[in-house]
Amino acid sequence: MPDSEYREIRKLDLFAHMADDNFTSLMRGAYVQNFPAQIELITEGEPSDFLHIVVSGSVDLFSTWNGRETSMATVRPISTFILAATIKDAPYLMSARTLEKSRIALIPSQDVRAIFGADSNFARAIVTELAQCYRSIIKAQKDLKLRTSLERLANYLLRQQRHAGGGAAFELDFEKRRLASVLGMTPENLSRAFKGLQPYGVSVTGTRISIDNQADLERFAKPNPLIDDFST
Amino acid sequence: MPDSEYREIRKLDLFAHMADDNFTSLMRGAYVQNFPAQIELITEGEPSDFLHIVVSGSVDLFSTWNGRETSMATVRPISTFILAATIKDAPYLMSARTLEKSRIALIPSQDVRAIFGADSNFARAIVTELAQCYRSIIKAQKDLKLRTSLERLANYLLRQQRHAGGGAAFELDFEKRRLASVLGMTPENLSRAFKGLQPYGVSVTGTRISIDNQADLERFAKPNPLIDDFST
DNA sequence: CAAATCAATTGATATATGTCAACCGGTCGG
DNA sequence: CCGACCGGTTGACATATATCAATTGATTTG
Numbered sequence: 001m002p003d004s005e006y007r008e009i010r011k012l013d014l015f016a017h018m019a020d021d022n023f024t025s026l027m028r029g030a031y032v033q034n035f036p037a038q039i040e041l042i043t044e045g046e047p048s049d050f051l052h053i054v055v056s057g058s059v060d061l062f063s064t065w066n067g068r069e070t071s072m073a074t075v076r077p078i079s080t081f082i083l084a085a086t087i088k089d090a091p092y093l094m095s096a097r098t099l100e101k102s103r104i105a106l107i108p109s110q111d112v113r114a115i116f117g118a119d120s121n122f123a124r125a126i127v128t129e130l131a132q133c134y135r136s137i138i139k140a141q142k143d144l145k146l147r148t149s150l151e152r153l154a155n156y157l158l159r160q161q162r163h164a165g166g167g168a169a170f171e172l173d174f175e176k177r178r179l180a181s182v183l184g185m186t187p188e189n190l191s192r193a194f195k196g197l198q199p200y201g202v203s204v205t206g207t208r209i210s211i212d213n214q215a216d217l218e219r220f221a222k223p224n225p226l227i228d229d230f231s232t
Numbered sequence: 233m234p235d236s237e238y239r240e241i242r243k244l245d246l247f248a249h250m251a252d253d254n255f256t257s258l259m260r261g262a263y264v265q266n267f268p269a270q271i272e273l274i275t276e277g278e279p280s281d282f283l284h285i286v287v288s289g290s291v292d293l294f295s296t297w298n299g300r301e302t303s304m305a306t307v308r309p310i311s312t313f314i315l316a317a318t319i320k321d322a323p324y325l326m327s328a329r330t331l332e333k334s335r336i337a338l339i340p341s342q343d344v345r346a347i348f349g350a351d352s353n354f355a356r357a358i359v360t361e362l363a364q365c366y367r368s369i370i371k372a373q374k375d376l377k378l379r380t381s382l383e384r385l386a387n388y389l390l391r392q393q394r395h396a397g398g399g400a401a402f403e404l405d406f407e408k409r410r411l412a413s414v415l416g417m418t419p420e421n422l423s424r425a426f427k428g429l430q431p432y433g434v435s436v437t438g439t440r441i442s443i444d445n446q447a448d449l450e451r452f453a454k455p456n457p458l459i460d461d462f463s464t
Numbered sequence: 465c466a467a468a469t470c471a472a473t474t475g476a477t478a479t480a481t482g483t484c485a486a487c488c489g490g491t492c493g494g
Numbered sequence: 495c496c497g498a499c500c501g502g503t504t505g506a507c508a509t510a511t512a513t514c515a516a517t518t519g520a521t522t523t524g
Contacts (some may be wrong), residue, residue: 025518044458065378066454072373084370085361090464093370116359123355127348130362131316137369138325141304144376145416146297148480166370184377186482205505206502222298226276232322380510409471418512423473438472438520469522479512488503494496 001032001105007057008078009105012053014129018122020116030107041096041104048085048092050106057102060178061094071181074099074174083129086112099174135232142227149185151194154221155228156183157202157209169210173210176207233264233337240310241337244285246361250354254347262339269379273328273336279318282338286310289334292410293326303413304383306331307404315361318344330385331406359402367464374459381417385425386414386453389434389441410441 006027009015015023035041041052044063052059059075071168072094075081085092086109098104116123145150156179162171172179180190194204200220201213211217225232238259241247242330264287267273273284273392276295284291291307304326307313317324330336348355375384388411396402404411412422426436432452433445443449457464 063374063378063458065374065456065459068372068378070377072370072377084366087359087363088367090367091458093367093374093458115295117352118249120349120352120355123352123359124349127355127359127362130359130366131319134316134362134366134369135320135322135325137366137373138304140294141369141373141376142297142302142325143303145302145372146295146300150480187502188483188504189481192481195503224297224321226295226325227297382510407471419472420474420513421511424511467522467524468512469520469521471518471520473518475514476516477512477514481506482509483522485506486504488501490499490501491515492497492499 001027001030005032005103005105008055009053012078012080014080014083014125015122017125018115018119018169022119022122026107026111026115029111030105032103032105034101034103035098037098037100037102039098041098042082042092044092044095046092048082048088048090048109051080051086051109051112052082052096052106053080053107055103055105057104058099058174059096059102059104060099061096062181063094069181071178072182074178080129081125081131085109087116087126087130089113099178136230137231139227144184146227149183149189150193150196150219152183152185153190154197154200154202154217155223157197157211158218158221158223159228159230160209161211168214169208172207172209181211233259233262238289241285244310244312246312246315246357247354249357250351254351258339258343258347259361261343262271262337264335264337267330267334267336267410269330269332271330272312273330274324276324276327278324280314280320280322280341282341283312283318283344284314284328285337285339287310287335287337289336290326290331290406291334291336292331293328294413295326295406297385301413302416303410306410306414307442312361315358315365317341319348319358319362321345326408331410363447368462371459376416380420381415382425382428383453384415384417385422385454386429386432386434386449387460389429389443390450390453390455391462392441393443400444400446401440404439404441 010023054075054077056077059081060071061073061075061081062069062071081096082092116126161170176190177187180187200217201211202217203210203212242255286307286309288309291313292303293305293307293313294301294303313328314324348358393402407418410421412419432449433443434449435442435444
């Protein structure tokens with residue numbers, strides 16, 4: 001693993017405060033690999049042998065049932081995924097596939113569990129990370145149960161806008177078909193939902209979104225920090 | 233706090249393996265209180281001052297947005313709730329109300345955070361508990377995104393049947409209006425959904441459910457451990 | 465006991481969302 | 495350059511789900 005990557009990973013909240021020895025020991029068992037786009041990295045139901053870290057590229061977490069499929073989340077650099085399965089030594093609940101050419105670090109789960117017991121700073125970081133993940137999905141659940149698809153899209157756009165710096169125009173950061181799946185709707189419906197937001201000053205050209213009337217859109221979307229603010 | 237309760241709480245996974253001193257110290261700052269039914273214990277958005285433990289009775293976790301409300305989960309004895317908010321020292325994402333006369337233990341959040349740093353067994357237990365909570369809600373999210381309301385009801389009945397011992401007849405453990413909210417539908421729709429399951433051998437009398445054709449119902453519901461098995 | 469509630473149900477209807485088929489407009493490879 | 499392909503869009507339609515109003519049945523309360 002190049003030194004620059006090593007240092008990047010070290011800087012992650014999860015690893016930043018652990019003892020040098022322990023981090024080195026974790027990394028010794030780890031390996032890094034490049035994957036092309038659309039490769040299924042893990043499959044739900046399999047045992048969780050590795051904690052994964054997206055070093056570059058991006059990864060889609062999705063689930064299937066009875067022939068249907070839904071996107072649960074997108075993981076971008078640099079962050080980990082399937083921490084909970086690793087900790088519990090339980091089967092993955094979601095599958096993961098690369099969205100683009102990606103570089104992934106793999107740390108054997110048993111090493112993570114071992115060092116967890118030996119390094120209290122690492123343990124604390126894991127707890128914080130897990131609590132964060134838990135709260136994120138509670139928010140997603142509220143979004144899904146309390147809002148219509150049009151409201152979900154409106155709030156998604158406002159979040160994305162903020163994430164992109166707050167300007168009136170910004171880019172969607174992924175394919176519309178995946179956005180539809182993340183928002184819990186069909187691609188056709190997403191198309192109509194974009195039209196449904198035109199009266200509130202939203203215009204779309206390809207992946208470029210422009211919010212022409214911020215106040216109107218916010219009045220409609222009614223964003224709420226307890227659903228839409230990912231930092232808390 | 234009566235000695236019997238003290239010992240019950242001590243037996244919780246979260247506290248079972250921590251040092252005596254630390255447990256005693258946690259309990260010293262705690263207090264226990266009886267609440268009547270329908271009392272709002274916490275309100276979403278408020279700071280998380282206490283970790284709550286349901287000693288007896290039951291508690292509904294719910295959320296609201298824009299005049300709508302949805303049930304997220306039901307907490308039954310003996311278990312804790314809002315662990316994640318306590319750990320992160322962040323605002324509650326859900327409100328909680330008693331469903332019936334209930335006895336609740338309250339442990340100051342700052343004590344939990346302090347002892348977390350001092351007791352690695354406690355830290356480990358918290359991680360396990362959080363990972364469990366996380367995985368539970370991932371399953372709920374999959375249930376909601378991948379299944380129709382009829383399928384959710386069918387699988388709920390199968391889970392409840394198993395929970396009740398596996399016999400063909402069993403009782404719903406809460407009001408139908410709350411069940412509807414938990415399953416993400418309206419009470420009217422739940423009523424119709426029960427009728428919709430009659431062809432698969434489900435009969436309902438009040439809160440009593442009878443599954444007359446187990447194989448038929450399972451063929452329709454297609455239960456999946458990665459969604460319906462709460463133990464993993 | 466009778467009146468008043470309230471959860472549950474039912475029917476009629478409206479709205480939201482999904483499905484299917486067709487089409488459009490790029491991109492890519494021969 | 496052309497044609498195949500693919501993501502996105504559109505329209506017509508089907509289905510799922512919510513809403514509203516009315517009724518039932520059980521429970522509570524004066």
